[in-house]
Amino acid sequence: MRLPYGDGTRCYPLTILDDHSRFCLRIEPKSSTIGVKESFIQVFEEYGLPDAILSDNGAQFAGFRRGITQFERYLMDLDILPIHGRVRHPQTQGKIERFHRTMKQEILRQTPRNLLEADRLFQYWRWKYNEIRPHEALGHRPPASVYQPSTRQLFEPRPYEYPEGARLCKVNNWGYLRFGPFRVYLSETMADTYLEIRAGDADTFQVCYRNFQIAEIDANTGVRLNRNIRKL
Missing domain, CATH: 3.30.420.10 (Ribonuclease H-like superfamily/Ribonuclease H)
Structure with a gap:
């Protein structure tokens, strides 16, 4: 507005x-x-x-x-x-x-x-x-x-520990994530950040930051299918 x-x-x-x-x-x-x-x-x-x-x-x-x-x-x-x-x-x-x-x-x-x-x-x-x-x-x-404040208090974020054995890939300085033969743009905001790659459904990969999926990738073409964020 x-x-x-x-x-x-x-x-x-x-x-x-x-x-x-x-x-x-x-x-x-x-x-x-x-x-x-x-x-x-x-x-x-x-x-x-x-x-x-x-x-x-x-x-x-x-x-x-x-x-x-x-x-x-x-x-x-x-x-x-x-x-x-x-x-x-x-x-x-x-x-x-x-x-x-x-x-x-x-x-x-x-x-x-x-x-x-x-x-x-x-x-x-x-x-x-x-x-x-x-x-x-x-x-x-x-x-x-009617309103009730949240019981969750603001906190200082800490480094996230991914599960043992998780497949991690690092975003480069230009915001691209390379895994296998593919290079996918995510954001310069994620530069130098390790992300988890998970196998998805029907020939897709999930790109995950902390406990969120931030992208879905076509496993055959490397094309980003969507940028919708969802909680895992």
Whole structure:
């Protein structure tokens, strides 16, 4: 979502919503998409770690070359599953899309002049939305009456130990993984990282980082079949 400021610049609000309770954990006006990871760290410190995060396909979340992003790797280091909505299919993120529509209707009748004014509007709206505004899907209760923080606390990731006998291959400095006759691009984010290669189903290989499958490879052609991440 992009919003114009009165001074001619644009705002890219970062909005984080709890899927179960619709509780808004954060609304932050940003002048660019830089600093998304740091914003999520602050949310994790305050509210704990989720099991998964559903995001759109913006570059900071899904990357330009369909490689693993720094944000995705960080989530996996915290044992969080990154999930992306289908391209050009906003219904996948229906709750956040409805949240954005309501936010625009109720607080953006006037264009904020700058980032500071936008932040004041956002924080007031977040308080009203969480604490006062009834939600039909919650039995006309506000999200704050339903939301429960996660019991999983933020931690410093440690090196991962793969099972004894696992087939490991190292990603080179350019983000490519070579195994057998094949060379597959994953991401510069994974450079110098050992990944596990597992036999999949029907002539495929699974490329695994920690306890996540990050790619599926055709064993006959070396073509990457998908970049969907799933937890093992």
